[in-house]
Amino acid sequence: QKEVEQNSGPLSVPEGAIASLNCTYSDRGSQSFFWYRQYSGKSPELIMFIYSNGDKEDGRFTAQLNKASQYVSLLIRDSQPSDSATYLCAVNMKTSYDKVIFGPGTSLSVIP
Amino acid sequence: DADVTQTPRNRITKTGKRIMLECSQTKGHDRMYWYRQDPGLGLQLIYYSFDVKDINKGEISDGYSVSRQAQAKFSLSLESAIPNQTALYFCATSDGYWETQYFGPGTRLLVL
Numbered sequence: 213q214k215e216v217e218q219n220s221g222p223l224s225v226p227e228g229a230i231a232s233l234n235c236t237y238s239d240r241g242s243q244s245f246f247w248y249r250q251y252s253g254k255s256p257e258l259i260m261f262i263y264s265n266g267d268k269e270d271g272r273f274t275a276q277l278n279k280a281s282q283y284v285s286l287l288i289r290d291s292q293p294s295d296s297a298t299y300l301c302a303v304n305m306k307t308s309y310d311k312v313i314f315g316p317g318t319s320l321s322v323i324p
Numbered sequence: 325d326a327d328v329t330q331t332p333r334n335r336i337t338k339t340g341k342r343i344m345l346e347c348s349q350t351k352g353h354d355r356m357y358w359y360r361q362d363p364g365l366g367l368q369l370i371y372y373s374f375d376v377k378d379i380n381k382g383e384i385s386d387g388y389s390v391s392r393q394a395q396a397k398f399s400l401s402l403e404s405a406i407p408n409q410t411a412l413y414f415c416a417t418s419d420g421y422w423e424t425q426y427f428g429p430g431t432r433l434l435v436l
Contacts, residue, residue: 243422244422244423244424246424246425248425253412253430253432254429254430255414255427255428255429255430256367256414256425256427257427258424258425258426261422261424263422300366300367302425304422304423312418312423312425314366314367315366316365316366317366
């Protein structure tokens with residue numbers, strides 16, 4: 213099992229819809245979880261960070277964490293064409309040292 | 325000014341040449357990282373450094389070396405470049421607690 217898994221996509225949603233991105237991870241001891249957005253050829257930029265079970269909302273973005281089920285999701289409400297990008301899930305697995313593992317990313321396309 | 329800078333931004337080199345990619349940061353973070361990204365793939369960790377005297381290999385360190393000249397500077401060298409090292413290279417820093425990663429703009433490397 214890979215340490216951090218995501219649906220590779222591409223995921224296509226119409227403008228104004230809700231985009232749902234999912235991520236699962238293997239290490240139950242993981243403590244912090246991140247969603248990064250990456251436009252083609254650009255560097256990843258942090259959009260959400262969560263460390264407690266439940267939901268965390270920031271504008272149109274909501275991160276959901278369920279440690280018992282070992283998954284973290286990202287919801288994008290009122291999707292806009294500018295949200296079209298690859299979304300990387302990252303997990304801080306505190307094993308013998310701090311180790312951040314990135315998933316392969318999910319490509320999102322918002323259709324006008 | 326950008327918090328994490330990388331030079332050069334683009335580089336074309338020939339097989340067998342030694343090249344160096346440089347990274348500087350003004351965030352005051354002790355932790356610095358070098359990642360490689362291939363088209364359609366996630367981020368792979370090459371080397372990481374938790375302070376000036378602490379340097380560690382990542383998942384794919386073969387063919388690479390690093391130097392941490394100061395808290396703010398972390399350089400990546402390709403000792404003898406080969407075509408399959410053609411990729412996008414990112415430097416990142418982290419805050420050392422939750423491990424939020426802050427990325428530089430990337431260096432696009434082409435090895436002929």
